[in-house]
Amino acid sequence: MYPRPFEYVAPKTLDEALAALDQTEGAKVISGGMSLLGLMKLRLLSPGTLIDIGRIPELDQIEDRDDHIAIGALVTHGMTASHALTTEHATALAQAASWTGDVQVRNRGTTCGSLAHADTAADQPAGAIACGAVMVARSVGGDREIAAADFFVDALTSALEPNEILVELRIPKEGGRSAYDKLGRRGGHSDYAVAGAAAWVRSDNGTVADARIGLTGVGTAPSLAAGATEAIIGSDGSAEAIAAAAERAVEGVTVLEDLYGSEEYKTHLAKVYVARALEQALALARS
């Protein structure tokens, strides 16, 4: 596979990278390259310049910052999957990262890169939505915070402006527990998702005090299952309450039909996985 010609720069600092991105028409940011290079090799995408942020120090950390954890732009899927902070405070995201690609991909690709790519079939966006993540988009003009639920705009389209880099993902420490489950294209959890869901719940004396549910592979973009979320909040988290919430899984979502499922099947799977993710999150919350 042979991409069209492109310029390549590898800045040493984030400021240099932001300046280069701001000043270069048609530039793209690259970190792990797991999504971008495939498109370039197929010549579906031909950026004039690649700005490689891979050599910028300190972006590869997961930090504990009192009321939230911060996942840097260069943190790999593998690190997100296994780090003590993510497995504790962002279980759904960590689980999603553990089922992203294969070992080689997880050691190379980055969580922020996957989020910025905004693929509806990728696992981690739903995890980010459920965990209430906030995206920190930085440009030469400063920082902009975007809620995960607002970040995924359309097919392979995020809310990032052309001159912005997703430098950090912040997950609030809200208590509660989260879980992710999916059906992979090769069955089980293998490969991109046909469909999946992530759920975060916080229970208070047997009542679901707060919740968020994210969907994978159902709409054109990863999205919040607003109806299901609304339905489970305030419920007792019983099997009946889960079933009632799952029934509203695709409310407000335009269901995408693709090679892996009809609209009817994807709608059905959305319900199944909303229920399964809720069951698992509630089980964790109870334990």
Add this chain to the structure above:
Amino acid sequence: MTSTISPTTTTSALGGVVHRKEDPALIQGHGKYTDDIKFTGEVAAAFTRSPFAHATINSIDTDAARAMPGVHAVYTIEDVRHLGTLLAQVPVGALRPLLADGVVKHVGEAVAMVVADNRYLAQDAADAVSVDYDPLEAVIDLKDALSDRVKVHDSLDSNLLISWVGPFGAEPEDQQKVKADIDAAKEGDDVVTVSQEMLNQRLIPVAIEPRAVVADYNPGYGSMTVFSSSQIPHALAGAIGKTLGLLSNQVRVVAPEVGGGFGAKLNVYSDEILVSWASMQLGHPVRWTETRREAAHSTVQGRGWVATATIVGTKDGEILGYQLEGIADMGAYTQNFTVAIPFLGLFVGSGQYKMPTWWKIDCVTTHTNTTDAYRGAGRPEAAYYLERIIDMYAREIGMDPAEVRKKNYIPNDQFPGAVSPVGFAMDTGDYGTNLDALIATSDYAGLRAEQKKAREEGRYLGIGLSSYVEVCGFAPAGLAELGFSWSTYGLPAAFSGSGLVRVNPDGTATVQIGTGPSGQGHETTWAQIVSDRLAIPVEHVKVRHGDTGDSPMGIGTFGSRSAAVDGSATYEASQRVRAKAAKMAAHLLEASEEDVVFANGGAHVAGSPDSSVTWAQIAEIAYMPHKLPEGMEGGLEASVVFNPSNATWPFGAHLAVVEVDAETGNVDLLRYITVDDCGNVINPMIVDGQVHGGIAQGVGQALFEEALYDETGNLLTGTLIDYPLPTAADLPTFELSRTVTPTDINPMGVKGIGEAGTIGSAQTVVNAVVDALAPLGVKHVDMPLRPRRVWQAIQEAKG
């Protein structure tokens, strides 16, 4: 004949686990593949390919491409029409023009070739070639193609290229009588007829090393040297010579390390001819390596049948007749074996069974990429239909599928030489013992009990069975008279094998073979054969392969033929060297030739191991003929052409256990258990490896893979994102064992094993899934059993 469950390890050279001699180099990255072999001054080719499945080419504007920096040439059909079409071994249908000639017939067809300083520039220039197309209606669906509503080739009378009808060799009226008799049986009292149309979907062969070729023409020597990732270097050399007007000894083709072939590299391709020709034009070595997307669009695909299988039988499991009628997709152009692939299915059309069989497959051309051999090549398709419908019949009459199979096997007293209902004489077989071994080793009764318990718990556990018989090591050479001849490529060889064995002056041995491995382990297996005959240690036997410049003629590595055919030639060549060396050893030992025994790296007198000579001592006099007795010829070398009297007919039985999530349609393959029988085994580890890979590809077809075209002929699954392959992580640990029923048609008693795993496995998995869902009323699901299909089948069964 006897069949026994064999242990998987023994210690003798023949039959022992010898670790693959080739692996240290391959694993450590020292293996040299075509793309690793560089020439000074080489340039790169790229192709402009059609985005349409069917379109008239009004004009091709190459000016912009030619003007780009680093571009050496841009070629269209006008430049190469005089070379003729691509050659094919069975030239039924329309042969492929070297570049599209006025009309494109499938998406991905090469329209122009660019040669530039490097592959990147070449691709840029290929994109700059401007082609003006008038799109035409394409015919993709097989039934639509058979109707001739839209014709693929104006030059042909019909899209129907040929029909393969069985019983083979019978007169048409006798074939019709077989069909009519089976039809009549359906009208009988107390019989059950089961019929099902099934898809055996098209597949994209995916070798880990894509196809690659580099050609270097030296005008001074008049020599053409080509490295290609090919399963058939001799045929490629012949085709290049014939097409470009070179003598056979002017062309040297080397297939160096080849990273998988699976039948897709059992073809001569237009790109191989074109880069060779371009090298003559440009005075540069020219290279082309396909991309994955090109591999999906222009390297041959496999399978692609839709057919209806019908069984009529009694309510107590006696099958009275089997019919298969359907269509096979040939794609747009006929290449090497294209139309012959379904014929290979006919060989095993009645499987291991004795019931009357009528069989008809129509080969139709469509506006899609060419189909040809893919691991199993016709035989997995044939086995799939037969073994699926037997399961449906067993379910219909409420009998255990293992019992039904056993009841209808060809009995042992017919072997060797049983003639199958579709008209082929088979070598050896013992099917009942083989299935009994699977029943025992899998604890079949225990599995059924486990299934009963799971069903009580509301879980959908399924057990699938399949028998299979394979035909491989195609022979005899007389097949050439039926039109299956390598003479198209200038090869004298029909379906025979060759091997050259030489003992070197230092007492080591070198083997030169006309075939080469693409993962099969020739370097180890052939060393074991020679070691077994000559008692030279395996590590002192070097196997050279794949170079037409220094090997005897060989037709290639395919059809599970190498060990049985070329291996037998090497065995016989070793015997000749041994006979010659025995005379020399007798001279040195002052003993009688009959008393010479070969062991431990040399020869000794029978009963007197101390009276011995080493191979180096024997070789010393062999290569110093003045030390030989008067009249004895020097040298220690023999070359043999082996002409087997028949193909070999391996067989086996497979069992899969699956659990289906009825809520999502997800299939979990829990266990996979096999008892294969490939006769005597040279290296159990290599045989197990072949079975592993074969099962993986069969499971891939059953669960994941599909070359899916839309109605306009676009390939929707042209990248590995949309064409999921099974990985080790998706598969359970295979549980393998064997029965051993040696063949009587070659000296080692070996049959083929390269394709067996694939031939036995797809239907085993589908049978298991359908068995799991039987309580829900599901009777059939077409492959691949992606969750959406399984879920849909469950919904339909629920009504």
